[in-house]
Amino acid sequence: MSYVENVMELVVKRNPAEPEFHQAVKEVLDTLGPVLQRHPKYEKNRILERLVEPERVIMFRVPWFDDRGNIQINRGFRIEFNSAIGPYKGGLRFHPTVYLGILKFLAFEQILKNSLTTLPMGGGKGGSDFDPKGKSDNEVMRFCQSFMTELCRHIGADTDVPAGDIGVGGREIGYLFGQYKRIRNEFTGVLTGKGLNWGGSLIRPEATGYGTTYFAEEMLKTRGDSIKGKVCTVSGSGNVAQYTVEKINQLGGKCVSLSDSNGTIYDPAGISPEKLAYVMDLKNVRRGRIREYAEKFKGVEYKEGMRPWGIKCDCAFPSATQNEINGEDARTLVKNGCILVAEGANMPTDPDGVEVFLSKKILYGPGKAANAGGVACSGLEMSQNAQHTTWTREEVDRRLHDIMIAIHKNVSDTAKEYGDPTNYVMGANIAGFVKVADAMLDQGLV
Numbered sequence: 545m546s547y548v549e550n551v552m553e554l555v556v557k558r559n560p561a562e563p564e565f566h567q568a569v570k571e572v573l574d575t576l577g578p579v580l581q582r583h584p585k586y587e588k589n590r591i592l593e594r595l596v597e598p599e600r601v602i603m604f605r606v607p608w609f610d611d612r613g614n615i616q617i618n619r620g621f622r623i624e625f626n627s628a629i630g631p632y633k634g635g636l637r638f639h640p641t642v643y644l645g646i647l648k649f650l651a652f653e654q655i656l657k658n659s660l661t662t663l664p665m666g667g668g669k670g671g672s673d674f675d676p677k678g679k680s681d682n683e684v685m686r687f688c689q690s691f692m693t694e695l696c697r698h699i700g701a702d703t704d705v706p707a708g709d710i711g712v713g714g715r716e717i718g719y720l721f722g723q724y725k726r727i728r729n730e731f732t733g734v735l736t737g738k739g740l741n742w743g744g745s746l747i748r749p750e751a752t753g754y755g756t757t758y759f760a761e762e763m764l765k766t767r768g769d770s771i772k773g774k775v776c777t778v779s780g781s782g783n784v785a786q787y788t789v790e791k792i793n794q795l796g797g798k799c800v801s802l803s804d805s806n807g808t809i810y811d812p813a814g815i816s817p818e819k820l821a822y823v824m825d826l827k828n829v830r831r832g833r834i835r836e837y838a839e840k841f842k843g844v845e846y847k848e849g850m851r852p853w854g855i856k857c858d859c860a861f862p863s864a865t866q867n868e869i870n871g872e873d874a875r876t877l878v879k880n881g882c883i884l885v886a887e888g889a890n891m892p893t894d895p896d897g898v899e900v901f902l903s904k905k906i907l908y909g910p911g912k913a914a915n916a917g918g919v920a921c922s923g924l925e926m927s928q929n930a931q932h933t934t935w936t937r938e939e940v941d942r943r944l945h946d947i948m949i950a951i952h953k954n955v956s957d958t959a960k961e962y963g964d965p966t967n968y969v970m971g972a973n974i975a976g977f978v979k980v981a982d983a984m985l986d987q988g989l990v
């Protein structure tokens with residue numbers, strides 16, 4: 545058995561019943577062969593075995609009272625996976641499907657993603673199986689306070705800096721920050737995605753969606769093309785999806801779909817800025833369902849229980865959740881003329897789907913590169929907090945754009961260097977890996 549196969553077997557044995565974690569590790573290990581061969585020092589120092597083992601896993605009880613005075617118990621987690629190149633950094637996810645395997649996959653992805661951003665951030669992720677959907681603001685606040693009462697022992701501006709993810713937006717970050725400040729008696733940049741008048745960065749809410757679109761534009765440029773005039777499908781209707789639509793509109797493309805866990809809307813006329821404003825109010829303020837969009841606007845079809853991948857498009861932006869594109873969806877997309885997939889979500893394409901995109905040689909930007917703008921902007925928020933300063937919207941957007949261009953160049957150059965120029969998956973994995981692995985070697989056996 546090869547070195548990679550041995551490590552993979554170890555991962556499956558040591559982390560039973562965590563298929564998403566196995567999937568994320570396998571996708572990375574499967575592409576590292578050429579770099580491991582070229583640099584035997586990684587195998588000699590057992591870097592892969594060390595990389596797949598989290599530095600620390602924290603798991604805790606989160607008790608809280610609901611509005612009827614009933615006791616509720618959830619489970620909280622923080623995975624502090626790798627701090628070779630900086631403090632642990634990665635979002636918190638509140639969703640009923642959250643368990644150890646999901647958060648370990650996300651934290652593992654985050655190590656390489658953060659490495660690609662050019663900023664000094666290690667990899668982490670956390671969250672809870674708490675479902676914010678249908679809860680009152682007070683219930684969300686009581687949950688967040690209980691969650692932070694334990695989490696605050698483990699995080700800090702130079703130790704571990706969480707942010708948002710699915711189910712954790714501005715409201716949740718506010719409650720979490722308030723409780724941290726109250727217990728620790730310090731006002732520091734311990735979370736990112738904060739409100740603008742208490743330490744947040746301009747463009748942070750927009751960053752993942754904008755960044756993914758900037759990355760897509762860079763991919764298209766390699767073929768002398770651009771977003772302008774492209775018909776785009778977007779899944780999800782949360783933070784990432786909303787700002788992906790906004791940036792695609794600004795660059796002259798047309799988005800024709802959004803979705804949530806109940807279904808998809810198809811709007812052939814395109815989701816204009818006015819319609820997007822409606823979506824933002826629907827999702828961020830009224831916390832309603834995407835179905836209501838089809839009731840509000842004429843000529844819109846609602847596809848209950850469906851994902852957007854059957855809709856004909858030039859470019860697809862999966863921005864909801866993991867494994868939302870399978871092999872069949874991928875084949876349908878390619879058959880319908882899709883030339884680009886840029887992943888706003890983390891691991892939205894399953895291994896069969898990835899295989900289809902790579903073998904058909906479409907422009908396929910994997911999440912750890914394409915959606916790295918979110919965490920990159922979090923890194924910019926940390927810099928501003930550390931310097932007690934704030935940059936203008938234009939300044940942050942310019943830095944974000946430059947970072948996405950740099951990530952694209954690094955990924956694309958690495959793919960070329962290792963002999964498969966169109967393979968952004970390999971390029972992203974090797975480029976992200978080498979920086980972290982070399983830092984681990986420099987720092988000795990820790």
Ligand code: NDP
Binds near residue numbers: 708781915918
């Ligand atoms: P939000 O909670 O704001 O939105 C998530 C959206 O995805 C909602 O429309 C939600 O629908 C839908 N969704 C969630 N789970 C499922 C599911 N199992 N099936 C179908 N639809 C689902 O989250 P974000 O926009 O922040 O995150 C979306 C993706 O982007 C995630 O994969 C996340 O890890 C990734 N990401 C986010 C970053 C960020 O900065 N926020 C940074 C990098 C990546 P519903 O309301 O019905 O649940």
